[in-house]
Amino acid sequence: xxxxxxxxxxxxxxxxxxxxxxxxxxxxxxxxxxxxxxxxxxxxxxxxxxxxxxxxxxxxxxxxxxxxxxxxxxxxxxxxxxxxxxxxxxxxxxxxxxxxxxxxxxxxxxxxxxxxxxxxxxxxxxxxxxxxxxxxxxxxxxxxxxxxxxxxxxxxxxxxxxxxxxxxxxxxxxxxxxxxxxxxxxxxxxxxxxxxxxxxxxxxxxxxxxxxxxxxxxxxxxxxxxxxxxxxxxxxxxxxxxxxxxxxxxxxxxxxxxxxxxxxxxxxxxxxxxxxxxxxxxxxxxxxxxxxxxxxxxxxxxxxxxxxxxxxxxxxxxxxxxxx
Numbered sequence: 001x002x003x004x005x006x007x008x009x010x011x012x013x014x015x016x017x018x019x020x021x022x023x024x025x026x027x028x029x030x031x032x033x034x035x036x037x038x039x040x041x042x043x044x045x046x047x048x049x050x051x052x053x054x055x056x057x058x059x060x061x062x063x064x065x066x067x068x069x070x071x072x073x074x075x076x077x078x079x080x081x082x083x084x085x086x087x088x089x090x091x092x093x094x095x096x097x098x099x100x101x102x103x104x105x106x107x108x109x110x111x112x113x114x115x116x117x118x119x120x121x122x123x124x125x126x127x128x129x130x131x132x133x134x135x136x137x138x139x140x141x142x143x144x145x146x147x148x149x150x151x152x153x154x155x156x157x158x159x160x161x162x163x164x165x166x167x168x169x170x171x172x173x174x175x176x177x178x179x180x181x182x183x184x185x186x187x188x189x190x191x192x193x194x195x196x197x198x199x200x201x202x203x204x205x206x207x208x209x210x211x212x213x214x215x216x217x218x219x220x221x222x223x224x225x226x227x228x229x230x231x232x233x234x235x236x237x238x239x240x241x242x243x244x245x246x247x248x249x250x251x252x253x254x255x256x257x258x259x260x261x262x263x264x265x266x267x268x269x270x271x272x273x274x275x276x277x278x279x280x281x282x283x284x285x286x287x288x289x290x291x292x293x294x295x296x297x298x299x300x301x302x303x304x305x306x307x308x309x310x311x312x313x314x315x316x317x318x319x320x321x322x323x324x
């Protein structure tokens with residue numbers, strides 16, 4: 001059994017960064033039956049609505065990309081919203097996927113589920129071995145709960161649910177709101193607007209020293225299509241290799257926030273100085289994932305960071321998301 005073009009595939013959250021990339025990857029693969037619903041059409045926090053949807057559509061494969069996400073500011077300001085909304089969404093989708101017989105489910109987590117001070121690179125088995133980063137612990141705990149649901153349903157009900165933990169993502173469909181965006185899109189907007197105004201400097205949060213790994217979202221989507229299409233034996237190994245059905249996905253390289261800022265500044269054409277606001281938090285000192293397990297399956301990221309940022313910025317100008 002493996003996913004093919006005729007399979008009934010539900011992408012939850014298809015308008016978001018990850019979900020839209022999954023749709024692109026599935027369509028490119030030739031999928032004829034992607035099942036898509038906007039939030040207005042289906043509120044995933046509504047248990048009865050989710051039950052009715054699964055009962056009517058009977059998806060064979062589920063990509064659970066729907067989530068409430070945001071950067072340090074959003075997570076720090078609205079922790080109750082982050083934990084409540086994510087718990088509601090994933091509880092309803094994971095449960096109804098089992099009730100209505102989905103063959104496989106790919107659950108999207110986040111690298112922030114790992115302890116703040118993990119050894120680097122971060123291996124899957126480091127989960128729950130230390131305290132979380134306080135600025136996003138509510139979101140992280142919600143995502144850990146979803147992974148535990150996948151493990152528990154696999155154990156009790158014989159489901160085939162796999163959690164993937166991507167590193168920091170970027171690309172088409174990202175959020176560029178200055179109040180809620182992650183660091184890479186926030187810096188793209190900040191440098192773009194600074195160049196347009198003729199500013200002499202751009203202020204970065206914190207010290208600029210934390211190290212982060214970034215993966216283009218289309219690389220993630222290709223990895224997840226590959227995983228969902230594995231034969232039974234190899235898919236089962238990914239579920240059973242360790243206590244949690246968990247697989248890291250990243251590019252294997254990281255850089256400091258200062259190095260990232262310089263790449264973005266060069267891409268956009270901003271020639272001013274960088275200044276640091278030490279009153280703002282740095283977050284976790286370093287996050288680089290160990291991706292040895294997915295590499296054993298033959299997968300590698302193909303989009304380099306400079307090329308990916310340049311393509312993302314060109315698309316933003318083309319679509320008018322950011323005006324030139």
